[in-house]
Amino acid sequence: MIIRKPIIRTDKWSLNPTTEQRLLFAETVKVYRRLCRHLVGVIFTHWSELGTLSTQKVIPAVERLVHQTSQNPDVKYPGIDQAFHKFPSYYRRAAIAFAVGQVSSFVTRYQEWQSGIRNRRDAKPPTLNANAGCYPSLYKGQCYKLHGYEQIEIKVFTGSDWVWTIVQISGLRERHTVDSNKLLSPSLVFNQRACHLSVPFECHPEKRQPNTxxxxxxxxxxxxxxxxxxxxxxxxxxxxxxxxxxxxxxxxxxxxxxxxxxxxxMGKGGNLHKGFxxxxxxxxxxxxxxxxxxxxxxxxxxxxxxxxxxxxxxxxxxxxxxxxxxxxxxxxxxxxxxxxxxxxxxxxxxxxxxxxxxxxxxxxxxxxxxxxxxxxxxxxxxxxxxxxxxxxxxxxxxxxxxxxxxxxxxxxxxxxxxxxxxxxxxxxxxxxxxxxxxxxxxxxxxxxxxxxxxxxxx
CATH class of the missing domain: 3.30.420.10 (Ribonuclease H-like superfamily/Ribonuclease H)
Incomplete structure (x- = not known):
């Protein structure tokens, strides 16, 4: 039996934020990346226990280490909850999923390097990059609310609290118009050059009856x-x-x-500098x-x-x-x-x-x-x-x-x-x-x- 992988395609939805909303987006991305750096260290420390868990079990296991609740009063790293007060649960779970992926990739590459699987004989060992340029994933209802295809409401960080803000959608593609396509969790991409949503779709094409x-x-x-x-x-x-x-x-x-x-x-001889x-x-x-x-x-x-x-x-x-x-x-x-x-x-x-x-x-x-x-x-x-x-x-x-x-x-x-x-x-x-x-x-x-x-x- 052949198992077909789902077809995932990503659209770019351009946003038109105000000056105040740009500051909020920048603060949200900044605090999200800071949490990811903390989580990478925690997950790597406990990778011997976490690495054997499935995708569904690893996120709750990491939460029990860092997030204090009434049912889980004694956590091993209470400082993370103190540093990231009132951090939304779905943003935290998205950050955990990203950090687990970072550590898993590093461990796999390092084991291959140790076993001799290298591109070059003198290749240096891989390093664990906790300062990766990631962007927050948005879960429907908890992190974003879609008002038609003209406006979207996103939960953002003001520096001291989490609030909702409505931003205009200025550009769309056409995949959302296909009824068989399933919209997945988008990512908020914001930097000095870009401000848009990266929106993945799970495509389910209809069965064709082609000509010969x-x-x-x-x-x-x-x-x-x-x-x-x-x-x-x-x-x-x-x-x-x-x-x-x-x-x-x-x-x-x-x-x-x-x-x-x-x-x-360089004339007739010489070398060009890096990045020429x-x-x-x-x-x-x-x-x-x-x-x-x-x-x-x-x-x-x-x-x-x-x-x-x-x-x-x-x-x-x-x-x-x-x-x-x-x-x-x-x-x-x-x-x-x-x-x-x-x-x-x-x-x-x-x-x-x-x-x-x-x-x-x-x-x-x-x-x-x-x-x-x-x-x-x-x-x-x-x-x-x-x-x-x-x-x-x-x-x-x-x-x-x-x-x-x-x-x-x-x-x-x-x-x-x-x-x-x-x-x-x-x-x-x-x-x-x-x-x-x-x-x-x-x-x-x-x-x-x-x-x-x-x-x-x-």
Whole structure:
């Protein structure tokens, strides 16, 4: 029996607090983090007893150590209640859960380091970070009250007491509009640059009844993503090229300025200081994320439009570029290839709808002609074009996406895993190197067998 993990996605709800509310939020985050630091020390001291408890039992066990009640008058650490007077119980339990996670992570990493599981031979032991930049989790009814989707009432700390304050919600996403999504406990994120709620949702997509289509994606260098929608009988019903050239130019222009500034800083030799052009690299990373989100969103929209059964990608995990000399433009383009980011974002968005993602072997997807004519040759002046043995010229990425679709369809329809088996025919390439023409051949054989069986019945 396969147990599926729940799909958790997080929305950002922007807040519009007043100047007084900003001071209250800052004080709330400050006192919450201070309590977390105290709890980390307590939990680490008693980890030999607490580490064996389940998640449901560990929080009450820590409370019995630090929180004094009529039923628990004698606590081992009464100073915490004195230092954090009238601290809300649900905020305290959220802080305990965070501190337990911090200590558990440290203990696991330290045990791995002791047993020799290290990235480097001279790796230093991990340290327990009690001063982590955490944010308070809000429990419904106790820490926050939602008034529609325009206002939210949050319990905050004034410096001496805990009070309720109503703040305006200025920006939302769309996940709260889906009836099947379950809203979980949000977190109040407040610092010098941000003031919003991080709102997780447990998504329960409806059961789909897809058509016999797949959306195949070829992630390339010349074109960011080449998409083909192919039916199970090998008919290509849609083709599309996705290439946000303006954003790519913005990123490359910034990266080019780094080399210019580096040459002016150190001349022909020397070393750059740590953090050189860190702001520029940060902007480039943000541009890459923006590109990946836009491309993945368009791929998912195409899959929704045609009600596809699956989105098919090449399995490029662990792939490393071999072409291009060090420092060349080609090597830089390979370095900026967003193959993993686009694939991961697409899978996350497509899972939320209830779709399936398939990975196929990447060997010979662009090298073999989709019509079965054999190995193609790349144009010497334009590498994006491929020349078939028949003399036909075709887009190499489009040819590859159609072959990717064929392999995905065979993987979905074959009973046994055709990706792992090799062909029984001598002199023929493995079945994992299937092309679009193999779907045509398979479909014609099925049609012939069906006609023959009908004639026998008659």
């Amino acid at each position: 289509h797949v959306v195949a994606v070829d992630l390339g260098i010349n074109t960011t993503a080449t998409v083909s929608v192919v039916t199970f009988d090998g008919t290509v019903i849609h083709r599309e090229f996705i290439h946000p050239g303006r954003d790519i130019d913005r990123r490359d222009k910034r990266l080019k300025s780094v080399s210019v500034r580096a040459s002016k800083t 052009c860190s702001n520029t690299y940060r902007k480039c990373r943000n541009i890459n994320q923006n590109i990946a989100h836009h491309v993945s969103k368009r791929i998912v929209n195409i899959a929704k439009q045609f009600n596809a059964q699956a989105i098919v990608f090449e399995n490029l995990k662990g792939w490393k570029a071999t072409g291009g000399r060090k420092g060349s433009t080609l090597r830089q383009r390979f370095h900026g290839w967003l193959k993993a980011m686009i694939r991961d974002y697409t899978e996350m968005k497509w899972q939320e709808v209830g779709g399936q993602t398939v990975d196929v072997i990447a060997a010979y997807t662009s090298k073999l002609a989709y019509d079965g004519s054999g190995v193609v040759r790349r144009d010497s002046t334009n590498y994006a074009l491929a020349k078939f043995t028949s003399g036909k010229r075709y887009n190499a990425d489009l040819n590859g996406s159609q072959n990717i679709a064929a392999r995905g369809i065979l993987k979905l329809t074959c009973r046994k895993d055709s990706e792992e088996r090799s062909s029984k025919r001598p002199g023929r390439s493995p079945r994992s190197w299937a092309c679009l023409c193999d779907l045509w051949t398979l479909n014609s054989q099925v049609s012939t067998d069906t006609t023959t069986s009908r004639q026998r019945v008659v």
